[in-house]
Amino acid sequence: MTTAPPLPPPSNPLSFPPATFQKLAPKTFLERHLQSTPATRPSGRNPDTFRTPSLHTNSLSHAHGSAVVRTGDTAVVCGVRGEILSLATGVGSRVVVLRSGEDGKEEEGDGIRERGLVVTNLEMGTGCTRDYHPGPPTDFAQAITARLHRLLLASKLISSQSLRILDPNTEKIKAYWVLYIDVVVISLDGNVLDVAWASILAALRSTRLPQAYWDQDAESVVCYPEVSRYKSLDIKGLAFIASFAVIDLGAEKGGKVILSDPDEFEEGVCEERVMVCALGGGKVGWIEKGGGVGQVAEVVECVHRATERFKVWEQLFVEVLGSSGR
């Protein structure tokens, strides 16, 4: 398998060590792997095997919530930090115009989107892989960031209720918490989206913000320093992303193969991608597919695998964060 020559062998077949073969003909390399029985990927996984995740929370001291998630050789750190957005006039000598309908009756989640109360960013310029250098984020990092941000807003996991800071006397909204969610990629071996998303979710679940109130005399927001009065965010439900790469081996060689949780090498070879965001109770929140033409059955298969994957993540979250995090 490893030294399979592309042509029927003459007397002295040309052969390479596997690593060279992988570099010279990455697509053929992957195809040959998948044609073996049982189909095995270069990493030794089956096509439908995900990498085992691990999770640690609250290991950072200056963040209000944090999580470290690792699957295989992909590792990310996510830190959540709350800062205060004051709606009062005179802060930094800037007048903030209150929009209409802003008397505490706005739609759930709407405020988060409109005011930008959740700020998601992904940092890949940490030497996590050889192609990314410190400096402005690459197109890829920006695309992943945008996608994470969109998913976070669309999934409505964070209720704007828990981000409000009220005047204790009048019960009016005086300020908001703004959550700065920063994901730092420590090590990248493909499929950063799944891992980054899980780290964001775990960090949000472990986030405890200080109890803040509007101090009328000081005309500013003041927080209680006691750790016992810190409040966790109201995170509703769970959602997990599962990504897939699809490779077409050709009709006579086995058709299309769906690879769960592709690594860096597989991502580089496969053009067709499927992303499924699975929710609790076997529901699906978001499906994206692109890069190729396929049957609906393909997507259905991905959804099946994503719901299985959801259970793995869910169990891990329960183990680490406890059921109280729900």
Next chain:
Amino acid sequence: MTDRRRINGPAEGTTPPVFLTSSTHKPVIKRSPTTLRKIFLKTSLTPPATGSAFLELPTPSNPSTPTLKLTASVYGPRPLPSSTTFSPDARLTAELKFSPFSTPGHRRGYIRDGVERDLSAQLSIALEKSVDVGKYPKSAIDVFVSVLDCEGGLGDAGDGNDGGVEVGLMGVVAGAISCASAAIADAGIECFDLVAGGVAGLIRERGGVVEEDHVGEGMEAGEDISGARHGEKKNRGIALVLDPSPTDGYIILAAAAVGYMAARDELTLVWTKGSMGREGDGTDEVERLVDGAIAAATSVRLVINEAVKERLLLGLKEIGLIKEKAGGNDGDIVME
């Protein structure tokens, strides 16, 4: 200053939370001035990189006490980009970046600021002389250090400073040097020696009379009693503290950070701050301080040695060069 490549917060701007009473980390560490903190150092935690290491200073007591956590990854030797001019030696560059959530007070920006550039320069100076750059012509060796968490004391505005010299940045530099050196060794790049970072500071020994300008400090009341006896004997006693942490609550008069190559007994970096002069009894304070930092670095070196060795033996075992002795207890290893 909107960054169009990133998602920005509300245009109105946000402020970090303000607390009723300042609850910034109270000093909890009760170690003797010459005791070094334990170091957790592990290599090869970023497999895509040629070499990498992770360094953490664990806190035994209070989990909310900040500690230093940083990762270093090394790429290279790889060809210099074609745009650069010819270089007969390898070019080593080091980049240090604080994560946005790593520092107390304000969030750190995404774009490298002056402090980070300065630390990056210090780091590359400290590492460059340890690498045998002549072995790798026309190559680049890139070192990336990300600080995930730090102890504060960076001299930022709003970072509780009660007088004295800030040692936070020195701690970060020393940690970054040790971690990056382990990562370079992990990458299999030929070195003359490993570099270890060490920090030492000078504190005024507590005597009731001398400390008058810093009265708001009740936290080390227990030590005051023993310190007072010293104070009677020598009015201006200066004590050396190894591996000082900003969370210790010392008022540091002067501090030094060094990059030290123990096997060659050479310094690659010396950085001091604070006022130093000649003491009454003639000991040169600078020398005492640098010697202290070297002592700290020498101990750190042992940790780096272990981390590098552990990885090397694992690698040799993988390619079958060494075998574990049959029934070998506690990792006895024989060279074939």
